[in-house]
Amino acid sequence: xxxxxxxxxxxxxxxxxxxxxxxxxxxxxxxxxxxxxxxxxxxxxxxxxxxxxxxxxxxxxxxxxxxxxxxxxxxxxxxxxxxxxxxxxxxxxxxxxxxxxxxxxxxxxxxxxxxxxxxxxxxxxxxxxxxxxxxxxxxxxxxxxxxxxxxxxxxxxxxxxxxxxxxxxxxxxxx
Amino acid sequence: xxxxxxxxxxxxxxxxxxxxxxxxxxxxxxxxxxxxxxxxxxxxxxxxxxxxxxxxxxxxxxxxxxxxxxxxxxxxxxxxxxxxxxxxxxxxxxxxxxxxxxxxxxxxxxxxxxxxxxxxxxxxxxxxxxxxxxxxxxxxxxxxxxxxxxxxxxxxxxxxxxxxxxxxxxxxxxxxxxxxxxxxxxxxxxxxxxxxxxxxxxxxxxxxxxxxxxxxxxxxxxxxxxxxxxxxxxxxxxxxxxxxxxxxxxxxxxxxxxxxxxxxxxxxxxxxxxxxxxxxxxxxxxxxxxxxxxxxxxxxxxxxxxxxxxxxxxxxxxxxxxxxxxxxxxxxxxxxxx
Numbered sequence: 001x002x003x004x005x006x007x008x009x010x011x012x013x014x015x016x017x018x019x020x021x022x023x024x025x026x027x028x029x030x031x032x033x034x035x036x037x038x039x040x041x042x043x044x045x046x047x048x049x050x051x052x053x054x055x056x057x058x059x060x061x062x063x064x065x066x067x068x069x070x071x072x073x074x075x076x077x078x079x080x081x082x083x084x085x086x087x088x089x090x091x092x093x094x095x096x097x098x099x100x101x102x103x104x105x106x107x108x109x110x111x112x113x114x115x116x117x118x119x120x121x122x123x124x125x126x127x128x129x130x131x132x133x134x135x136x137x138x139x140x141x142x143x144x145x146x147x148x149x150x151x152x153x154x155x156x157x158x159x160x161x162x163x164x165x166x167x168x169x170x171x172x173x174x175x
Numbered sequence: 176x177x178x179x180x181x182x183x184x185x186x187x188x189x190x191x192x193x194x195x196x197x198x199x200x201x202x203x204x205x206x207x208x209x210x211x212x213x214x215x216x217x218x219x220x221x222x223x224x225x226x227x228x229x230x231x232x233x234x235x236x237x238x239x240x241x242x243x244x245x246x247x248x249x250x251x252x253x254x255x256x257x258x259x260x261x262x263x264x265x266x267x268x269x270x271x272x273x274x275x276x277x278x279x280x281x282x283x284x285x286x287x288x289x290x291x292x293x294x295x296x297x298x299x300x301x302x303x304x305x306x307x308x309x310x311x312x313x314x315x316x317x318x319x320x321x322x323x324x325x326x327x328x329x330x331x332x333x334x335x336x337x338x339x340x341x342x343x344x345x346x347x348x349x350x351x352x353x354x355x356x357x358x359x360x361x362x363x364x365x366x367x368x369x370x371x372x373x374x375x376x377x378x379x380x381x382x383x384x385x386x387x388x389x390x391x392x393x394x395x396x397x398x399x400x401x402x403x404x405x406x407x408x409x410x411x412x413x414x415x416x417x418x419x420x421x422x423x424x425x426x427x428x429x430x431x432x433x434x435x436x437x438x439x440x441x442x443x444x445x446x447x448x449x450x451x452x453x454x455x456x457x458x459x460x461x462x463x464x465x466x467x468x469x470x471x472x473x474x475x476x477x478x479x480x481x482x483x484x485x486x487x488x489x490x491x492x493x494x495x496x497x498x499x500x501x502x503x504x505x506x507x508x509x510x511x512x513x
Contacts, residue, residue, distance in 0.1 A: 007239070011235050019233065
């Protein structure tokens, strides 16, 4: 049993990583609840093992990958073949009546745009831009080629750029 | 800019550049100033994405409880199937209880909420606005629509929003305060999810479509909730007081937010009303006959002129702009339409 302070730190840790790990687990297991359970199991384990891995981020992602793959092996009806949804969600230049001016507003908008990326592309983009994984690390974690990682990132940026003109110069006339 | 160039740009931005990609990008950059400006713009966006908030986190409570037990059992890894099914059963039961509770709260909220201060936000014709609610829920309000909510509804048991028209919601998760959209005889209840509600007074059908999460819909005729999952849509026919559920492409749920107009077997009077709202114009149809005509079409950020061109062709009508009014002539009834 840990002290109160330990528990608070642990909760901070959980809040920092659980969301991204959940999305990563979802990449393999394709089921929200299962993915959440895998993440929770990992943290419970972490708590009781009292191990403090050197590279926590790397450790967490690798551990989730293992448990997700084990889970899939156990329940074989789920296969690992995933469909690439490359047809981009239709969303073109958004023209909001209220201007997107402050940085937080811009971030809300970007967040919205990124949520419109196809699932895999979104995951690659977030792993790189939010979690700071390198191309090679992402390729290994997602079991895809570095070339594919590049492609996802470049297409994500194209998508964002095409739809964010108003963030960069705001004086665009309204349609 | 082609894909190859984009690869080079993104490689430079993410410090994963190779000699080859660097050379290609430099060659493009020195071509002209326009290219350099374009690169700078992309760089600005790239830097901005770094500040994006972390992923929405899971609920710590479950883990918190488990680690305070002395002898923890993993939730998933070692549990046998029977136990898991039992869990699902429990989850289903809990959902049921939640809905009953939500309904109860909703009723009591309806009775007691009158003296509170309500905020009204509306988007006029030709306008689309985005509203941030007190609980951080984001609402995109379509043209000719309005919502009302209590100034500080976070203190209520229920986050109640009244809608006329169409809105897309991205609801902040809060399992203890159900979020309810009330629209002309239909209630949509959720904890936290994104979905679209369309309930214009002038339209015969009310539609709820889900992008993520799960929502429950009840109507004034039928208090039993119909559940909708992502890529499902509920269409409620006001005249027949009937609801039915269909599957849809998930990209259609919020497509209007990005300026897209979608018509699916939409009666022409509703098409004209939608155009009036979106483009802030008046359409005069006295000299045309479109009885029974329906339209299935998709317009992606088209000007009103382009939309009219398509309508003219498909319906054999003529349209004339006089000031802010469009006069439609010609056409014919489609009583035997496809």
